[in-house]
Amino acid sequence: MKLGRLNHVGIATPSIEASIVLYRDTLGAEVIRAPFDLPAQGVKVCFVDTPNAQIELIEPLGEASPIHGFLAKNPAGGQHHLCYEVPDIHEAKAWFEAKGAKVLGEPRIGAHGTLIFFVHPKDMGGVLTEIMETPREH
């Protein structure tokens, strides 16, 4: 497997609304996409475009959101995960498993509408890593 594009950096935030102000007014982001809920993953999501990659702002959605624990440790928010693209999600899953890396669950539809899975940070140098099938636009 070849290392694919860095699709996005996932950044947890207690408030997407407040983060949008930060990215727009202080960091100068010109393209901030409409936030939407991803109930299956317990997050509200908002993509901010840079010229070469995206920032994925993620806010907890619901009581069981996996982001609550992260924000308890990092109340102001912070870097949560990295996401790389692959051409074939099932091939990628088999690859990571063959390398002994812990894949968290079965591939499922992610925020870009293509299949994704996460790899446990313990096998990724402390970085929670999302692997996603490349969207067709690319």
Place this chain on the structure above:
Amino acid sequence: MKLGRLNHVGIATPSIEASIVLYRDTLGAEVIRAPFDLPAQGVKVCFVDTPNAQIELIEPLGEASPIHGFLAKNPAGGQHHLCYEVPDIHEAKAWFEAKGAKVLGEPRIGAHGTLIFFVHPKDMGGVLTEIMETPREH
């Protein structure tokens, strides 16, 4: 100011040598550049290329390295900072200061040989943010 390219994601590691094995053999990175010391910043650095952005592996260099504190909290390593490009570093510094964001020190030469500064995470949604003048190659 416009949000520039996401030049790199800085990832702290207790061992660049071990991280190179991870990025090469498990993540499939094809271009891993030669590690080098950046004594002024107290780090050893190694860039890993993805097709659209770089991963900057950073390991503590010397007793006073600012990375020791991060690794004490995150012994396996983890996401340390994000770096965005700007066309003019001095203009960018004035911009961030005018927005009330805390710029950490004066612009200095960074790992790509161009001027950089860091912005305090408290003003960047919990994300330690590096701003760098775009290298001439781009």
